[in-house]
Amino acid sequence: MNTGDTAWLLVSAALVMFMTPGLALFYGGMVRRKNILGTIVQSLVLIGLISVEWALVGYSMAFGPDHGGIIGDLSWFGLSGVGLAPFKEYAATVPHQAFMVYQMMFAVITPALITGAFAERFRFSTFLVFSLLWSLLVYNPVAHWVWGIGGWIRNMGALDFAGGTVVHITSGVSALAAALVVGKRKGFGSDNMSPHNLPMTVTGAAILWFGWFGFNAGSALAAGELSTSAFVATHLAAATATLSWVFTEWVHRRKPTVLGAASGCVAGLVAITPASGFVTPLSAMAIGLAAGAACYGAVMMKGRLGYDDALDVVGVHCVGGTLGALATGLLATTLVNAGGANGLFYGNAKLLAIQALAVAAVLIYSFVVSYGLLKALDKLMGLRVSREDEMMGLDLSEHGEAGYNL
Numbered sequence: 001m002n003t004g005d006t007a008w009l010l011v012s013a014a015l016v017m018f019m020t021p022g023l024a025l026f027y028g029g030m031v032r033r034k035n036i037l038g039t040i041v042q043s044l045v046l047i048g049l050i051s052v053e054w055a056l057v058g059y060s061m062a063f064g065p066d067h068g069g070i071i072g073d074l075s076w077f078g079l080s081g082v083g084l085a086p087f088k089e090y091a092a093t094v095p096h097q098a099f100m101v102y103q104m105m106f107a108v109i110t111p112a113l114i115t116g117a118f119a120e121r122f123r124f125s126t127f128l129v130f131s132l133l134w135s136l137l138v139y140n141p142v143a144h145w146v147w148g149i150g151g152w153i154r155n156m157g158a159l160d161f162a163g164g165t166v167v168h169i170t171s172g173v174s175a176l177a178a179a180l181v182v183g184k185r186k187g188f189g190s191d192n193m194s195p196h197n198l199p200m201t202v203t204g205a206a207i208l209w210f211g212w213f214g215f216n217a218g219s220a221l222a223a224g225e226l227s228t229s230a231f232v233a234t235h236l237a238a239a240t241a242t243l244s245w246v247f248t249e250w251v252h253r254r255k256p257t258v259l260g261a262a263s264g265c266v267a268g269l270v271a272i273t274p275a276s277g278f279v280t281p282l283s284a285m286a287i288g289l290a291a292g293a294a295c296y297g298a299v300m301m302k303g304r305l306g307y308d309d310a311l312d313v314v315g316v317h318c319v320g321g322t323l324g325a326l327a328t329g330l331l332a333t334t335l336v337n338a339g340g341a342n343g344l345f346y347g348n349a350k351l352l353a354i355q356a357l358a359v360a361a362v363l364i365y366s367f368v369v370s371y372g373l374l375k376a377l378d379k380l381m382g383l384r385v386s387r388e389d390e391m392m393g394l395d396l397s398e399h400g401e402a403g404y405n406l
Helices: 003-030 033-063 096-114 124-147 152-156 164-182 198-220 225-253 258-272 281-305 313-331 349-380 387-392 394-399
Strands: none
Touching (some): 003 096, 003 258, 033 394, 164 313, 198 225, 225 281, 281 313
16 A cells, blocks of 8 residues: 555546536536536536446446456445455555546546537436436446456557546547437527637636546556656647647637637647557647647538537547547557557557557447437437427526526
């Protein structure tokens, strides 16, 4: 047991938990004022819902004893056997419960990311059921594949330091499924749907940037050289992506926007997540440079492709997570992390192929399950509020409250 490592992991867990309220503000500022509370509460309530799910069955499904490389069993139901002694196969120097609660915060924020795709039109009751089932059917199995002992993607040798595949690809491609199944907002393409409070969105982006140090550097599971390297890589990628998005937008649209700067930093944070513990500072900056431009381009494409991803989850998280996972296959080096592997640019082409296979498997599985789940819930419960309730706004129609009384 190492008290320094334990302190760092618990602080990192708190930082990652703080990211979910940060996401609530980031998304809340981007919607119209009549939907701010309905947007914020989705992230807030998931802290409760998924924390309970994780303690009861989620942690055991994701990290429990393996069954066929696909899922953990329920040996740790209700955290039975998850005590204060270290579980050395995952984290040898911290209490097992510290590792569990750190991973809990990842499980909480991942379904919250999806909410940006169906913002301003989704029924709250259906949202709760969808989020719970999605965590059970998508997040927990994929987390086991990639991070669990015996998981088939982990056994294949794929690298995902902090959740590019587990968090961002699963949520991003599921957001695409949601946008397609739920359909466009009423008035999309004709009504003004500009963000109502960009200072709130920037505040949320700042909290996300701050919390992401726990997300990535905390994934070293110890305080030391690797956590330092991941911290530096995380910051440099976010900084470079901010500039990349802003200047790409400036050239393309003739004006740099505040929303673009906020989106750019998040894009860089997403893209560096899988690579943060495996790449050099210069490689991290290269990933950020690519992410800012690529994610901006992906967001611009949604209009041409005709789907209403209200808050750009697909363009930032699916594209950014995919880019980062593949970039890991190019830029990873054992000079940074001896426990990782060399990528293509360091003489190992096999890692890029492994990363591509992992990305493809998670993209396909997450999309198919999410699409099917949404279709089923649409028939059983209905996904959307009525036209009248949507025009009124979710704050009043779903929650009986107003975000502003001015």
